[in-house]
Amino acid sequence: MGLDVDLAKLPAGLSKDSEGALVFCQAIIEATKDLAVAYKPNLAFFESLGAEGLGVLEKVRGFIPSETIVVMDAKRGDIGNTSQAYAKAFYQNLNSDSVTLSPYMGKDSIDPFLEYPGTCSFVLCLTSNPSAADFQLQTLQNGQKLYMWVAQTAVNWGRGKKGEVGLVVGATQTQYLHHLRSLAPDTVFLVPGVGTQGGDLQAVLSEGRSQNGYGILVNVSRQVLYASPGPDYAQAARREAQRLVDAMKPYFKKESL
């Protein structure tokens, strides 16, 4: 479940500030923590609240049960010594399990994140937004599209490292998912874009699971978070989350849920 805490969308009765954001996140997590495999805080929304917002993020991280995966959606990527600092911020200070990264600057911008055992760093591959086509769908001279080349290259970066490499594949890109899965049969895919962005949950689960039938983390944000604009927002979020879990169940072996 994505935590994209947009002040303008906070339910009635909550203050449109850091305090309101904190109360909202706490109630949402409390209402859904037995249903969510992972929470994915979206850094932008916390950063847009200034230094206070980062304080909220630290508290929100504390509300998430220790057995639940925390994916920091940050899409970072920089030269080596800078990526080291980002990796420390997310994996050490915030004790996250996962972070999203941009591949544009190549291997040495990702490597520092792979020094943290037990983590999975998700590299952007094929994103859910319309402009993903601008570069990701460009064809290279070797005949492959850029996102395919990113997928194969990034998976190789992860070999023999302490941390794992995963890929971000937008749920709106189901026509490419089958082929992408064949290129990276065992890699974990983080799939945002179901719900408000229009991704098709059934198609994602049919095409996107790994060889062992798992290997996929489907993210939903706005559809659950803002299921009700009223004071029943937490119960409404839970209902929506339950509905999604029920829709996903048939695609996974019984004992996994």
Next chain:
Amino acid sequence: MGLDVDLAKLPAGLSKDSEGALVFCQAIIEATKDLAVAYKPNLAFFESLGAEGLGVLEKVRGFIPSETIVVMDAKRGDIGNTSQAYAKAFYQNLNSDSVTLSPYMGKDSIDPFLEYPGTCSFVLCLTSNPSAADFQLQTLQNGQKLYMWVAQTAVNWGRGKKGEVGLVVGATQTQYLHHLRSLAPDTVFLVPGVGTQGGDLQAVLSEGRSQNGYGILVNVSRQVLYASPGPDYAQAARREAQRLVDAMKPYFKKESL
């Protein structure tokens, strides 16, 4: 001047924490503010200090004179509503003039930043790190390398917008700079990588200026910041900054300095 505040490199006598980082930045800015055209805080180092670090960044922004350019080196890029939140964080809350962005997600990830008049959003084009070659130097089917395609595409994104688009071109990439300048004759280039990373200042200034003889912002970070490990660090930074200004002078018209 880049503000890459690495606690491990703080001069003797400063505490290796947020307080030390704040004192360091204040002293560096105070010692160099008549020499620097712009300061470029590197977000990773502030984020690695947690919520406190963002508080330090807000204060550091306040130390920078209002007539000096502030470039937030953040390398962000996300779907539209998320990029809107980042744009608010940097351009509205922190009152910055400029931010660095990653192009991988395409136009709609950059557009929200271009809504702010008087700003320049620098899109990563050809970066200074060794792994820049992984994707940026891949050749597309149209015969162009990816970074060239990014340059031309990103420059077009800026046409008719309130905010300007610039390009990040690493100082270690001087062999590509001439051609890149011909592709984007009037675009501002942000050129990091002089100094510790090995970029050649003279080559950068010979090849990188725009048609009007300006259009280039050369960044130096570690070479100036950590010019002395002792209590004379601020004076040493000033000496190093002065040396760089003197080296750059011959490349610009007299009245501009």
